Amino acid sequence: MTRSAYEIASTGADDLYTALDYFNNIHAIFVVMLKAFPEDSTAHAFAQLGIAEINDRSMTVLQWAECMVDELGDLAEGAPGALLVASPVSEVGHE
Template sequence: MSRSYKEIAETATQDLYEVTSAFDSVSAIFTLMLETFPEDSTPHALAQLGTLTLKDWYAKVYQWCECMENELDDASAEAKKAAPLPHYLLDQRSNEVAEAISAERTHATRWWTHLNEMRRRKELPDWVAAGVGTHDEHDLMLESRKVVNQALFGSDDLGGAQQYREVAL
């Protein structure tokens, strides 16, 4: 599972708020100790020290939570103001995805060409030649590329000059 930085920050902020709730529970223990033990006792002094330390940490954590919420609000507002990116720049990885798909397609086209030539020269067994390297298969390949482009990039543009058959062989 992959989460965005925003989702991680929101979860962390919620966790920090839960920490402040835990501080409240510990503070209740120190308050009970302060009420139970005499003022000149060691447990009373430890409870005072614990209460002061908790108040300091509670303030730090609470300030951090408020700061994170403000940052998240600012980031959300900024994201809403920003113009949407073009379909081919939806995220930093889209160029990498496009390059990987292009490389795979170049490889597939190369093999389709080889198989087509072997089929035309009757160098393939009949059970292979029946469905490989044909113009219909080439058309199906182009259609599947359009579907993939539409799903990933919001456009069925295949990019670059595509070789469509002009003359049936």
């Protein structure tokens, strides 16, 4: 199977949005941990650290995904019939 660079890049952008969905799920787990464990516990501290880290990583991935979609959009304008399908992603919330 032969795919164009555009198709490969489009798949990559979609994969980045999928990764953001996974980050949202991980963020939710850390929020549950924050609510379940006392503030002076190690688990609570790990949850705070996890939220900070996942928020940072999700913003990086979101920026890359948006950049790729913008670039692919520019390419699509010059390629009749080319279609980029990228689902909107909610940003990982900040607690």
